[in-house]
Amino acid sequence: QQQVKQSPQSLIVQKGGISIINCAYENTAFDYFPWYQQFPGKGPALLIAIRPDVSEKKEGRFTISFNKSAKQFSLHIMDSQPGDSATYFCAAIFSGSRLTFGEGTQLTVNP
Amino acid sequence: ETGVTQTPRHLVMGMTNKKSLKCEQHLGHNAMYWYKQSAKKPLELMFVYNFKEQTENNSVPSRFSPECPNSSHLFLHLHTLQPEDSALYLCASSQAGGSMETQYFGPGTRLLVL
Numbered sequence: 001q002q003q004v005k006q007s008p009q010s011l012i013v014q015k016g017g018i019s020i021i022n023c024a025y026e027n028t029a030f031d032y033f034p035w036y037q038q039f040p041g042k043g044p045a046l047l048i049a050i051r052p053d054v055s056e057k058k059e060g061r062f063t064i065s066f067n068k069s070a071k072q073f074s075l076h077i078m079d080s081q082p083g084d085s086a087t088y089f090c091a092a093i094f095s096g097s098r099l100t101f102g103e104g105t106q107l108t109v110n111p
Numbered sequence: 112e113t114g115v116t117q118t119p120r121h122l123v124m125g126m127t128n129k130k131s132l133k134c135e136q137h138l139g140h141n142a143m144y145w146y147k148q149s150a151k152k153p154l155e156l157m158f159v160y161n162f163k164e165q166t167e168n169n170s171v172p173s174r175f176s177p178e179c180p181n182s183s184h185l186f187l188h189l190h191t192l193q194p195e196d197s198a199l200y201l202c203a204s205s206q207a208g209g210s211m212e213t214q215y216f217g218p219g220t221r222l223l224v225l
Contacts, residue, residue, distance in 0.1 A: 004153075009151065032212075034213070036216075041218065042218050042219075043113065043115070043201050043203070043216030043217050043218050043219050044154075044201075044216050045113065045215075045216065046213050046214075046215075049213075089153075089154065093212060098156055098159065098167070099156075099212070099214060101153045101154040102153060103151070103152065103153045104151075104153070
C-alpha cells in the first residue's frame with residue numbers, strides 16, 4: 001500500500017507559535033521523506049527532507065521529526081510567521097517508485 | 112523560479128474544445144511528470160516520461176493525451192473534457208534515478224471546464 005496519510009487538513013496558528021503537521025505511512029520500503037511547500041498560484045517546492053536513518057533534521061525554523069518504529073514523521077515550524085501561510089505536503093518515495101504525497105495541510109499564521 | 116515553466120497559466124474551455132498545455136524545463140533533467148491537483152485531494156500523478164519515453168500512465172482517461180517531443184518539453188493535449196476535470200495541472204521534472212529524487216514543479220495551469 002503506497003499511502004501517506006497527513007493531518008490536520010487545516011491549521012491556524014498565531015504568529016510566533018509552533019506549527020505541527022503529522023504524516024504516517026504504511027510501506028516500510030520508503031526511504032526518503034520530503035516536505036513540499038506550496039503558495040497560492042505556485043507549484044509545490046521542496047522545503048526539507050529526511051532519510052529514515054536519522055530521527056531529526058533541522059533547517060532554520062523548520063524541523064522534521066522521524067519515528068521509524070511508528071512509521072510517522074512530522075514537520076515543526078518554530079516561531080511561525082504570516083509568510084509561512086501555505087499548503088504543506090508530506091511525501092515518501094523509495095528507489096524505483098514515484099513520490100507518494102499526503103493530502104496536504106493548509107496552514108494559516110495569523111499576525 | 113524553479114526552472115519549470117507552464118503555459119497557459121489559466122484556461123477556460125468548453126467540453127467540446129481541444130486545447131493543449133505546455134511545459135518546459137530548463138534544468139537538464141531527464142524525467143517529466145504531469146500531476147492533477149484538485150481541492151482537498153492528494154496530488155494525482157497522471158503521466159511519467161523518462162528520456163522522452165512514457166513509463167507510467169496512471170489509468171488516465173483517453174481525453175488526456177500526453178506528448179514528450181524531447182526531454183525539455185512536455186505537452187498535455189485535452190479534448191472533450193468533463194467539468195470534473197477542472198483542476199490545477201502541474202508539470203514537474205527531475206533527474207530520475209535513486210530514491211532521493213527531487214521533483215521541481217512548475218506553477219501549474221488552472222483549468223476550468225464549462
